Amino acid sequence: xxxxxxxxxxxxxxxxxxxxTELSPAENVLATFPVDxxxxxxxAQGQVALTERRLLACMPAGQASSGSTPWQSWALDxxxxxxxxxxxxxxxxxxxxxxQRLAVWRYTLRAHEKAQQxxxxxxxxxxxxxxxxxPLRDELDGSEDDEDFGSTDGQAKPSTWVLLRLWxxxxxxxxxxxxxxxxxxxxxxxxxxxxxxxxxxxxxILIPFQNGQKIENRLVYMYLGGLLLAALAAWGLNWARTxxxxxxxxxxxxxxxxxxxxxxxxxxxxxxxxxxxxDLMARIGSETDRIxxxxxxxxxxxxxxxxxxxxxSAILFSINPWLALVTxxxxxxIAWMIHVVRDKLRTGFEKIDRVWSExxxxxxxxxxxxxxxxxxxxxxxxxxxxxxxxxxxxEVNDKLNRIWSLFTPTVSLLTEIGLLVVxxxxxxxxxxxxxxxGVLTAFIAYIGRFYTRLDSMSRIVSVTQKAAxxxxxIFDILDHVSNVPEPAQPVAITHPQGxxxxxxxxxxxxxxxxxRDLNLDIRPGEMIGLVGHSGSGKSTLVNxxxxxxxxxxxxxxxxxxxxxxxxxxxxxxxxxxxxQEPFLFFGTIAENIAYGRPEATRDEIVAxxxxxxxxxxxxxxxxxxxxxxxxxxxxxSGGERQRISIARAxxxxxxxxxxxxxxxxxDTETEKEIQKAxxxxxxxxxxxxxxxRLSTLRKADRLVVMDRGRxxxxxxxDELMEKKGAYWxxxxxxxxxxxxxxxxxxxxxxxxxxxxxxxxxxQA
Amino acid sequence: xxxLDFTLxxxxxxxxxxxxxxxxxxxxxxxxxxxxxxxxxxGVSLVATDGHEAAWVPRLGDVSGPTxxxxxxxxxxxxFVPHIQRLVSVTSFSTPSTWQIETDRGLxxxxxxxxxxxxxxxxxxxxxxxxxxxxxxxxxxxxxxDKASRKLLERFL
Numbered sequence: 001x002x003x004x005x006x007x008x009x010x011x012x013x014x015x016x017x018x019x020x021t022e023l024s025p026a027e028n029v030l031a032t033f034p035v036d037x038x039x040x041x042x043x044a045q046g047q048v049a050l051t052e053r054r055l056l057a058c059m060p061a062g063q064a065s066s067g068s069t070p071w072q073s074w075a076l077d078x079x080x081x082x083x084x085x086x087x088x089x090x091x092x093x094x095x096x097x098x099x100q101r102l103a104v105w106r107y108t109l110r111a112h113e114k115a116q117q118x119x120x121x122x123x124x125x126x127x128x129x130x131x132x133x134x135p136l137r138d139e140l141d142g143s144e145d146d147e148d149f150g151s152t153d154g155q156a157k158p159s160t161w162v163l164l165r166l167w168x169x170x171x172x173x174x175x176x177x178x179x180x181x182x183x184x185x186x187x188x189x190x191x192x193x194x195x196x197x198x199x200x201x202x203x204x205i206l207i208p209f210q211n212g213q214k215i216e217n218r219l220v221y222m223y224l225g226g227l228l229l230a231a232l233a234a235w236g237l238n239w240a241r242t243x244x245x246x247x248x249x250x251x252x253x254x255x256x257x258x259x260x261x262x263x264x265x266x267x268x269x270x271x272x273x274x275x276x277x278x279d280l281m282a283r284i285g286s287e288t289d290r291i292x293x294x295x296x297x298x299x300x301x302x303x304x305x306x307x308x309x310x311x312x313s314a315i316l317f318s319i320n321p322w323l324a325l326v327t328x329x330x331x332x333x334i335a336w337m338i339h340v341v342r343d344k345l346r347t348g349f350e351k352i353d354r355v356w357s358e359x360x361x362x363x364x365x366x367x368x369x370x371x372x373x374x375x376x377x378x379x380x381x382x383x384x385x386x387x388x389x390x391x392x393x394x395e396v397n398d399k400l401n402r403i404w405s406l407f408t409p410t411v412s413l414l415t416e417i418g419l420l421v422v423x424x425x426x427x428x429x430x431x432x433x434x435x436x437x438g439v440l441t442a443f444i445a446y447i448g449r450f451y452t453r454l455d456s457m458s459r460i461v462s463v464t465q466k467a468a469x470x471x472x473x474i475f476d477i478l479d480h481v482s483n484v485p486e487p488a489q490p491v492a493i494t495h496p497q498g499x500x501x502x503x504x505x506x507x508x509x510x511x512x513x514x515x516r517d518l519n520l521d522i523r524p525g526e527m528i529g530l531v532g533h534s535g536s537g538k539s540t541l542v543n544x545x546x547x548x549x550x551x552x553x554x555x556x557x558x559x560x561x562x563x564x565x566x567x568x569x570x571x572x573x574x575x576x577x578x579x580q581e582p583f584l585f586f587g588t589i590a591e592n593i594a595y596g597r598p599e600a601t602r603d604e605i606v607a608x609x610x611x612x613x614x615x616x617x618x619x620x621x622x623x624x625x626x627x628x629x630x631x632x633x634x635x636x637s638g639g640e641r642q643r644i645s646i647a648r649a650x651x652x653x654x655x656x657x658x659x660x661x662x663x664x665x666x667d668t669e670t671e672k673e674i675q676k677a678x679x680x681x682x683x684x685x686x687x688x689x690x691x692x693r694l695s696t697l698r699k700a701d702r703l704v705v706m707d708r709g710r711x712x713x714x715x716x717x718d719e720l721m722e723k724k725g726a727y728w729x730x731x732x733x734x735x736x737x738x739x740x741x742x743x744x745x746x747x748x749x750x751x752x753x754x755x756x757x758x759x760x761x762x763q764a
Numbered sequence: 765x766x767x768l769d770f771t772l773x774x775x776x777x778x779x780x781x782x783x784x785x786x787x788x789x790x791x792x793x794x795x796x797x798x799x800x801x802x803x804x805x806x807g808v809s810l811v812a813t814d815g816h817e818a819a820w821v822p823r824l825g826d827v828s829g830p831t832x833x834x835x836x837x838x839x840x841x842x843x844f845v846p847h848i849q850r851l852v853s854v855t856s857f858s859t860p861s862t863w864q865i866e867t868d869r870g871l872x873x874x875x876x877x878x879x880x881x882x883x884x885x886x887x888x889x890x891x892x893x894x895x896x897x898x899x900x901x902x903x904x905x906x907x908x909x910d911k912a913s914r915k916l917l918e919r920f921l
Binding site for chain 2: 037041042043044087088089090092094096099100101104106108109110274275276279347350351354472476508512708
């Protein structure tokens with residue numbers, strides 16, 4: 001999992017060797033862990049090793065010398081303890097005895113896993129020494145499937161070649177592409193006929209006429225007819241080729257867009273958390289379009305141009321090699337120039353892209369938050385922010401345009417010079433009688449086209465770079481491996497019971513440990529209430545159970561199977577999720593309710609809405625179930641939206657139900673309505689409910705109190721109250737806070753047995 | 765200079781022990797800067813092991829003597845923000861990309877997960893780069909880097 005460069009690796013190997021010399025013959029190393037920071041937090045290499053009897057450490061020395069201090073060792077006596085903590089990407093392990101701290105080691109989180117293993121091994125060993133038993137060796141969590149954690153290697157790949165990867169999308173259309181290529185060949189050949197005909201037109205007709213001969217009508221008709229035919233053929237062929245290839249490239253673009261979007265949807269939540277909406281939208285929208293235009297227009301033109309150059313050169317050489325040679329002399333110069341400018345342009349265009357998404361990001365930030373902007377009267381500042389982003393965009397563009405604008409005129413200049421050379425050399429050859437005037441005219445006609453093509457070809461540099469930059473950004477998405485990988489051989493999940501076991505689970509978000517060493521068993525059909533301060537890891541735990549993220553350590557099992565062994569979509573089908581902020585998609589209410597099961601019948605939809613206590617208010621809407629609801633469900637109150645989302649969860653009939661602060665965004669009155677809906681939803685399902693208001697959890701079988709990523713208490717409400725622990729404190733604090741009306745509500749809580757009946761409150 | 769209404773000492777376990785004016789003792793307090801980037805010398809909180817603030821130092825600059833030394837020692841051992849001095853190489857210009865860098869804390873490498881992990885501070889001159897492992901690297905001034913490093917960096921900005 002770690003990526004070590006070779007020098008580091010050899011250093012590590014060196015340490016390994018030196019460790020061997022330290023050990024006594026019968027001693028075995030149980031675990032090692034690389035310490036990569038020294039006391040002053042400089043990068044260095046050291047090692048901590050655990051054997052059956054001792055803990056050995058070689059501290060990293062100061063930064064200058066790569067040598068390290070001698071090995072220190074502490075005999076395991078059952079009293080020594082290791083304490084581990086991490087902060088800001090740096091982990092710390094401290095060794096304590098009963099009286100003081102003996103040593104501190106710090107490491108970057110790259111070594112986290114190893115550190116964890118060492119810690120566990122140390123625990124086992126100490127335990128064994130304390131109890132005087134042989135430790136159970138080799139139980140090193142062998143079942144842990146490491147294959148699941150795909151490491152993200154930063155593989156090198158040259159930027160322009162990224163376009164070749166588009167072949168994956170072009171492959172299905174290879175026959176159409178071949179047809180297009182043949183047509184291109186034919187069309188190009190047809191366009192090369194007219195200049196060739198200028199030779200006989202000059203030499204056989206016009207020049208003899210100037211020298212006093214009569215014009216032969218038959219010949220004139222023949223040549224003019226030839227010109228017309230060539231033009232017509234070129235027209236027809238060009239039409240067919242452009243049509244065929246544009247058709248193909250449009251399809252490639254569409255495939256690319258859909259594939260990217262499909263892939264994007266499969267990525268885990270933390271990808272979306274770290275990307276900005278505007279940027280993602282720009283990538284899938286305009287970048288694919290740019291690639292599309294590149295394929296259908298620029299790449300096509302370029303291919304034609306190359307063909308034309310090759311064919312023209314062949315014709316020119318067949319007429320007169322020397323003149324052909326002179327004609328082609330400017331070509332390498334232009335090629336060289338293109339090469340020089342290429343790099344600058346490419347980086348420039350990439351930069352412009354990034355700046356451009358900065359501009360769209362300002363929009364994507366502000367427009368959804370428009371109410372806040374207006375409420376705080378910050379229109380001016382937002383406008384200023386947009387202006388600044390635009391300004392930056394301008395600056396970057398200006399810088400690039402300086403190079404770019406010089407580029408095209410230079411190519412034109414070279415073209416003119418090239419023509420000049422051909423004229424001069426041509427006149428000299430004519431004067432020596434080596435070629436006819438007709439040949440010179442043909443050459444000029446050919447290279448006139450030839451050089452104009454070169455000019456337009458030089459444009460391919462920039463469009464290729466642009467398309468490559470776009471393709472890179474697309475493939476950035478496509479190459480991103482989901483943090484929630486699909487198992488290679490998924491276990492089928494058909495009728496889960498809903499038993500959930502969490503074994504030593506840990507989760508790190510970036511450098512922050514959010515959940516540590518958590519164990520919890522949930523019986524099928526049990527309702528668990530998760531309580532704790534905000535930031536205690538409740539939502540994270542729920543996200544882990546839903547597999548929006550994967551645990552960093554340990555495992556979550558449903559019905560005894562690690563949830564990483566199920567296909568993600570299969571597994572989630574059995575999970576119903578009701579969130580604090582219900583999200584309604586644009587569409588009718590019926591469509592929103594049936595979101596998780598589009599094939600549901602109308603009867604089922606109505607039944608679900610009834611159970612969710614949403615039926616009545618839906619009927620009050622002018623178009624009933626066919627009423628349209630907007631992006632954020634405008635027109636519906638928070639409670640109404642929530643009940644729709646409850647109906648949505650009910651309809652899929654999940655075995656596991658997760659209520660994440662489902663009622664906290666509404667007033668108490670509405671909460672009661674929702675609560676009634678939830679009571680129907682909870683029946684017979686394994687339910688995990690997070691709630692701020694503890695009254696919401698009155699029906700929970702057990703309450704799990706969390707604090708800073710750990711479970712501190714698990715028991716039913718009454719027992720927790722008796723214990724006077726963390727839950728009691730939370731509860732007391734809340735009772736003190738609530739107003740009279742809520743107090744009445746809360747007062748009922750402990751006595752609750754039968755649901756529904758206790759709503760005497762609410763009559764204001 | 766403001767008088768502090770607490771005392772701070774270090775116990776043999778290496779923990780900071782805070783004693784408040786009313787005699788309450790907190791063992792194992794950790795100093796935390798409130799504005800580590802914008803104003804590192806203002807607002808240092810001493811957070812107790814239960815995660816709540818035990819004492820607040822409005823201005824670290826106003827504190828002197830052993831208390832300040834203790835706070836700074838502890839901060840120094842917790843704050844790990846290597847300053848990037850030179851980019852040696854990057855494996856690719858598309859992310860994820862592994863960077864070989866020279867920092868004020870020695871040579872190292874890290875994986876840049878995405879371009880958005882580069883945070884621009886103070887009008888684009890200062891950069892804060894978050895690595896995949898969660899370490900934050902700082903480029904104090906982009907213009908102070910050598911040309912080759914700037915060129916590599918430019919490709920990501």
